[in-house]
Amino acid sequence: xxxEAILTDIDFTLSAKVFAALFAIMNPLTIxxxxxxxxxxxxxxxxxxxxLTLNATVAIGCLVCALGGRAVLSAFGIxxxxxxLAGGLIVLLLALSxxxxxxxxxxxxxxxxxxxxxxxxxxxxxxxxxxxxxxxxSMTSIIIFAQTGAARPGGEIGFYxxxxxxxxxxxxxxxxxxxxxxFLSPTALSISKxxxxxxxxxxxxxxxxxxxxxxxxxxxxx
Numbered sequence: 001x002x003x004e005a006i007l008t009d010i011d012f013t014l015s016a017k018v019f020a021a022l023f024a025i026m027n028p029l030t031i032x033x034x035x036x037x038x039x040x041x042x043x044x045x046x047x048x049x050x051x052l053t054l055n056a057t058v059a060i061g062c063l064v065c066a067l068g069g070r071a072v073l074s075a076f077g078i079x080x081x082x083x084x085l086a087g088g089l090i091v092l093l094l095a096l097s098x099x100x101x102x103x104x105x106x107x108x109x110x111x112x113x114x115x116x117x118x119x120x121x122x123x124x125x126x127x128x129x130x131x132x133x134x135x136x137x138s139m140t141s142i143i144i145f146a147q148t149g150a151a152r153p154g155g156e157i158g159f160y161x162x163x164x165x166x167x168x169x170x171x172x173x174x175x176x177x178x179x180x181x182x183f184l185s186p187t188a189l190s191i192s193k194x195x196x197x198x199x200x201x202x203x204x205x206x207x208x209x210x211x212x213x214x215x216x217x218x219x220x221x222x
Contacts (some may be wrong), residue, residue, distance in 0.1 A: 011149070011158030018145050018162030019169075021203045024196035025094060025138045026058075026166075027174035028080040029184060034132060035174065036181055038123050053124025054133065061134045061143055062167055066160070069143035080147045081214040087140035088207030094137045095204055096199030144207060185213075 035054070039047045073083055142163065149159035175179065 010161055011152055011154040012139050012161075014145070014149050014152065014155050014158035015162035015165070017158055017203060019166045020140075020151075020199055021091075021145070022138060022139045022163070024085055024098075024165045024168075024200035025091070025135070025141060026133050026170065027192065027196055028133075028170050028188060029180070029192055030180045031128065031133055032173065033184060033189075035177055036129055049125040050122075050128070051174050051177070053122060054128045055174055057129035058133050058170060061129065061139070061168045062163060065139050065142040066146045066163060069146050073143070073147075080144075081211050083140075084144045084148065084207055085211035085215065087144045088204050088211060090140055091137050091200060091207065092204035095197045095201035098193050098200065132181070141203075149211070182204065 035051070039050050041048075070080075137180050145162075149155035152158075160189060
């Protein structure tokens, strides 16, 4: 009975949205080729260390955004609805770049930053974790879902269920990078990027619509 009560208290719709949004932005299928290219020629122990550092950094970063997002917004006096509107616009820009088959500089880094990738002290932290995996779009999405989910019945549990599920999924994908890379053809990556762009655009529009509804309640009434 207790187990059934816990399951009924979880907002699985929110869990699915969190997982889908993070998968679209932090798509491990696009990170794996970069991971393999940056660690090519290195000893197996170094590759494993880089992978573990990447997974740990992503996990810690996601949890910090989820747990400390409200404190950051309060410190700067930012209303969550205005942050959600700005975040929705950022996510929409990422989605539009994905639909056009391009990499947005906010997520993949600028050309100047890319030139320093090979000389980075720890590839697992920079650039693989930040900004390639955990960039502004994913950080913003986590903070928004954490704040809006807490206001819904079962939302907080649903949010963390989706977040932790994705963290585990991301870690598993990176651990299986050598095997998955055999199936990641340029065509498959291109199709995946565009499909995820459509999903991400829909999530971004929902963020924007909800934020505008709170900021301009008279619009909703009409």
